[in-house]
Amino acid sequence: MTALDGVSLKLASAEFVTLLGPSGCGKTTLLRCISGFETLDAGDVLIDGAAVTQMPAHRRPVNTVFQRYALFNHMSVARNVGYALEIAGNDKATIRTRVSEMLELVGLEGMEKRSVSQLSGGQQQRVALARALAGKPKLLLLDEPLSALDKNLRQKMQQELKAIQRELGIGFVFVTHDQEEALTMSDRIAVLAHGRIQQIDVPSVLYESPANLFTADFLGESNLLPVAIDGGQASLADGQSFATTCASRQATLLLRPEALGLAKPEGPKLSFSGRIAETYYSGKDHQITLETAAFGTVRALIRSGATAPEVGADLTLHAPASGLHLIDEVAE
Amino acid sequence: MLRRLLSLYGLLFFVFIYAPILLVVAYSFNANTLNMMVWSGFTFDWYRQIFGYETAITDSTSYVDSSAQLYAAIRTSLTVALSTSVFASVFGTALALAVARFRFRLAGFYRTLMMVPMIMPDIVLGIALLIFFITIGMNLSIMTIIIGQSTFLISYVFVTVSARLADLDTSFEEASADLGATPMQTFRKVTLPGIAPGILGGWLLAFIISMDDLVITYFVAGTGNTTLPIHIWGMLRRGIKPEINAIATLMLLFTIVIAGVGLYLRSRRTK
Numbered sequence: 001m002t003a004l005d006g007v008s009l010k011l012a013s014a015e016f017v018t019l020l021g022p023s024g025c026g027k028t029t030l031l032r033c034i035s036g037f038e039t040l041d042a043g044d045v046l047i048d049g050a051a052v053t054q055m056p057a058h059r060r061p062v063n064t065v066f067q068r069y070a071l072f073n074h075m076s077v078a079r080n081v082g083y084a085l086e087i088a089g090n091d092k093a094t095i096r097t098r099v100s101e102m103l104e105l106v107g108l109e110g111m112e113k114r115s116v117s118q119l120s121g122g123q124q125q126r127v128a129l130a131r132a133l134a135g136k137p138k139l140l141l142l143d144e145p146l147s148a149l150d151k152n153l154r155q156k157m158q159q160e161l162k163a164i165q166r167e168l169g170i171g172f173v174f175v176t177h178d179q180e181e182a183l184t185m186s187d188r189i190a191v192l193a194h195g196r197i198q199q200i201d202v203p204s205v206l207y208e209s210p211a212n213l214f215t216a217d218f219l220g221e222s223n224l225l226p227v228a229i230d231g232g233q234a235s236l237a238d239g240q241s242f243a244t245t246c247a248s249r250q251a252t253l254l255l256r257p258e259a260l261g262l263a264k265p266e267g268p269k270l271s272f273s274g275r276i277a278e279t280y281y282s283g284k285d286h287q288i289t290l291e292t293a294a295f296g297t298v299r300a301l302i303r304s305g306a307t308a309p310e311v312g313a314d315l316t317l318h319a320p321a322s323g324l325h326l327i328d329e330v331a332e
Numbered sequence: 333m334l335r336r337l338l339s340l341y342g343l344l345f346f347v348f349i350y351a352p353i354l355l356v357v358a359y360s361f362n363a364n365t366l367n368m369m370v371w372s373g374f375t376f377d378w379y380r381q382i383f384g385y386e387t388a389i390t391d392s393t394s395y396v397d398s399s400a401q402l403y404a405a406i407r408t409s410l411t412v413a414l415s416t417s418v419f420a421s422v423f424g425t426a427l428a429l430a431v432a433r434f435r436f437r438l439a440g441f442y443r444t445l446m447m448v449p450m451i452m453p454d455i456v457l458g459i460a461l462l463i464f465f466i467t468i469g470m471n472l473s474i475m476t477i478i479i480g481q482s483t484f485l486i487s488y489v490f491v492t493v494s495a496r497l498a499d500l501d502t503s504f505e506e507a508s509a510d511l512g513a514t515p516m517q518t519f520r521k522v523t524l525p526g527i528a529p530g531i532l533g534g535w536l537l538a539f540i541i542s543m544d545d546l547v548i549t550y551f552v553a554g555t556g557n558t559t560l561p562i563h564i565w566g567m568l569r570r571g572i573k574p575e576i577n578a579i580a581t582l583m584l585l586f587t588i589v590i591a592g593v594g595l596y597l598r599s600r601r602t603k
Contacts, residue, residue, distance in 0.1 A: 037506055058509045058518075070507035074525045083521075084511040135511060 003029040003038075005195045011139070013048075014169045016162065018182040021192035022218070027175045030192070031141050034173065036060045048138055063132035064141040068148065069124050071116040077103070077127055078112035084135030102130040105164060122153045129164070139171045146181065158185050179219050183207065191215045209325045216254045216327055223255040223298050224331050234326065238294035240270050242321040252327045257287070259324075260300040260317040268321035272298050279309050290315060353584065360577035368574050378578035402579070405563035409543055412474060412559060416481045417538040423482070424489025424538075425531050429523070431490075432497040433505075447491070449484035457484060458551030465552060472554025480552040481542050488541065489534030496530025529597065536594040540587055 004026045011017055019027040032038040034045055036057030044053045052060050063084070071080050079086070081102050082095040090098075103109055106126040111119075116127060125145060132140055142161075146154045162185050165172045176182055182189045183203045190200040191214070199211045210216040216224065227234040229249055235241040236253070244251075260272065274292035281287075281304065288309055290298045300317050302309065309315060360379070364372035384399035431443050449457070461480045462472075470476060504526065508518040546561040553562060560583070567576055 035510055037509075056509075057506070058512050058514055062510075064507070064510045066503050066507055068501070068503060070501070070503040072504065072507075072522060083508070083513075087512045087517060131507075131511065 003195055004033070007043075007192075007195070007197055009190060009197065009200070011171045011173065013171055014165075016165050016172045016174065016185060016187045018174045018176060018186040018189045019192055020176060020179060020182040020189050020218075023177055025192040026195040027177075027192045028143055029195075031064070031143055031173060031175050034139070035062055035064050035141055061138040062141055063135055063137040064143060065125075065128050065132045065145045067143045067145065069128040069145075071124055071127055071131070073115075073117055075116070076112065077108070077114045077116060077119070080116060080127055081130045081134050083131060088135065098134055099130075102134045105133070105167075106130045107160070121148055122157070125149065125157065129161075133164075133168065137170065139173065140165075142172060142174045144175050144177070146176070147178075154181070161185065183219070191218060193218070208323075210254065210327065213252060213327055213329045213331055216252075221257045221299055221301075223257065223295075224327075225253040225255060225295055226331060227251050227253050227326065236270070236294070242268060242270065242324060244324075244326055246326045246328060248328050250330045252329055252331050254325045254327055255298075255319060257299045257301040259319045260298070260302075261319070262302060262315075262317065264318050265320040270319045270321060270324070271316055272318075273314070273316040274298065276309050276311050276313050276315055279311055281308070288315070290317065356577050357581045357584070359574065360581045362574065362577075365574065368572070368577065378575040379582075381575050382578055382582070401558070402563060405558045405560045408474065408557060409560040412477050412481065412549075413539045413542040415478045416485055416542045417535050419478065419482050420485035420489045420538045421531055421535040424486045424534055425493050425527070427486065428490050428493035428497055428527075432494060433502070443494075446487050449487040450491070452484065454545075454547035458548045461548065462551045472552055472557070474557050476552045476554070477549050477557060477559070480548055481545055484548070485538040485542060488537050489531070492534035492537060493527055493530040496527045496533075500526040532597055533594055536590055540590055543583075543587075 007026075007030060009017070009030070019030055021027045029038055033040055034047075036052070036055060036059075040053060044051050046052065047061060072083070075083070078096075078099050082099045085095045085098055099112060100109070103111055106129050108123060108126050108130070111123070111127075116124060119127065125148075128145070145161075146157050149157060158181060161172075161174075174182075174185065183206075186203055188200060188202055189206055191198040191206065193214050199206060199215045206215060207219050210219065213224065216222050225236060227236055227250070229235075229244060229246055229251060232243060232245070233241045234244040234246065234251065234253070255270075272290060272292050272295070274290040276288055277291040277297065278289040279286050283304070285304050286302045286309055288300045288302055290300060292298050298317075302317075358371075359368045361374050361376070362368055362371055363375035363377065364370050382399065382402065427446060431439055431446070458480075461476075461483065465472060465476050465480075500523070504522050505518050508522045509515070513521065544561060545559075546565060549559050550562055550565070553559065558566070560579075564576060564579060567573060
């Protein structure tokens with residue numbers, strides 16, 4: 001069985017790269033190839049220019065924050081954090097200094113003597129991070145480290161992780177299936193599916209102009225509408241058209257829900273009329289499902305404040321033709 | 333009504349299991365020398381006899397086995413149990429580690445192979461071992477008892493340690509390796525502390541079973557190597573004498589203490 005196929009990934013030093021994909025896409029396997037827990041059938045892993053492909057995990061200059069932290073229950077917080085240093089044969093004073101430094105970095109000052117089983121999930125997460133960083137790895141690997149935390153703690157940890165990464169100036173490879181997490185934290189995101197990297201780029205490019213349908217669909221909400229292209233004009237199923245540079249005859253239009261609005265924009269635009277099938281109020285906006293004759297359901301996000309949309313009412317939404325993105329692929 | 337019947341059933345069930353054992357304990361304090369089934373008064377005589385105190389020689393006690401023989405049997409049993417349990421613990425743990433942590437062909441088959449000695453009839457194992465030792469020309473001695481018992485006690489340790497290993501997520505060992513520990517360091521600092529309660533439990537189990545084993549030991553002991561169970565068996569053949577009850581009670585106490593210590597250490601470890 002092939003878990004990964006033709007994957008090529010290059011990190012700049014001090015870069016925060018996220019491997020994003022649905023479960024079973026191979027993102028954790030890729031991480032384990034870097035840390036040395038999976039062997040490659042073909043290809044190479046290089047760290048800082050040196051091949052580590054044949055090097056066992058314990059000799060690689062990378063450390064991992066494991067999904068369930070894998071803290072050593074029979075050791076204190078201090079011994080957990082100091083483990084790498086103890087193994088490397090440092091003297092006690094050095095270890096003690098470095099441990100308190102690390103605990104300060106993750107906001108657990110003075111917790112040295114605690115037993116790890118007395119800690120909350122968030123604290124364990126921080127100990128795992130401190131432990132992985134104590135040995136000064138060239139690269140830190142994080143395997144869905146935030147998935148066990150509740151939402152508030154998660155967002156706090158996202159910001160802290162990012163801050164720590166900037167402070168230390170080392171590369172982070174972060175694995176997650178949470179697209180929001182990936183978008184907020186990463187310098188670049190590699191979208192993985194079926195053991196291949198579908199696209200790798202900075203978050204805004206991935207979100208605004210995805211290269212393929214998988215990325216468009218996986219990142220954020222999207223309306224994917226088929227278009228026919230002829231003579232630099234892309235036409236939708238209902239006859240509306242807009243100018244494009246795409247050379248294919250068939251393509252797919254990506255229309256993000258937030259691109260649609262109630263106000264009629266100046267200049268060329270696309271309009272969608274239909275009946276409101278469902279609405280959800282989420283505080284800052286309304287999520288609307290519009291039932292249209294030509295395209296079936298179209299999803300839109302309308303700022304709240306205006307009159308609340310009602311289910312069953314007729315509605316026309318507009319999108320300026322300027323920011324439209326075409327994907328050179330045909331949806332099935 | 334049904335509840336009462338059920339309670340009664342529960343009560344009878346435990347009476348059925350524990351009454352014979354409690355009877356032996358009670359009889360060991362019975363002063364009646366002729367018929368132990370009839371209570372004639374409380375005495376420590378049988379315990380005194382075991383520990384070599386002089387008691388009045390009567391008809392019924394004139395053929396009492398000497399305490400020296402009993403002590404020799406206990407010493408043999410302890411020597412055998414200690415050697416066998418340590419031997420079984422080392423090899424059983426090594427096997428459990430290999431089967432649980434290494435990927436190799438037929439791992440499942442080897443796991444089953446390790447279970448078989450536990451369900452093998454003692455008598456078959458006893459005969460097989462006896463024939464084996466004779467075939468290779470090994471004289472029956474305390475050594476053959478140790479080897480013989482080890483063949484199936486390794487399985488008991490294997491099972492207890494395997495259960496513990498199954499609970500010990502491999503991510504702990506991976507975390508250790510990830511932080512730079514060599515396989516040997518990982519074993520010492522992470523794996524061993526993690527499975528220590530299992531090893532300890534397996535060792536105590538092996539010790540208790542070894543102390544208690546009669547059938548297999550009987551086949552491979554030869555003459556002059558009397559373990560405690562063989563000694564008791566020998567005594568029984570000349571009639572059930574009251575001090576057997578006392579010996580049995582002491583063995584029971586010993587086993588309960590060992591098992592209790594095991595359980596205590598286990599509960600302390602997992603906290």
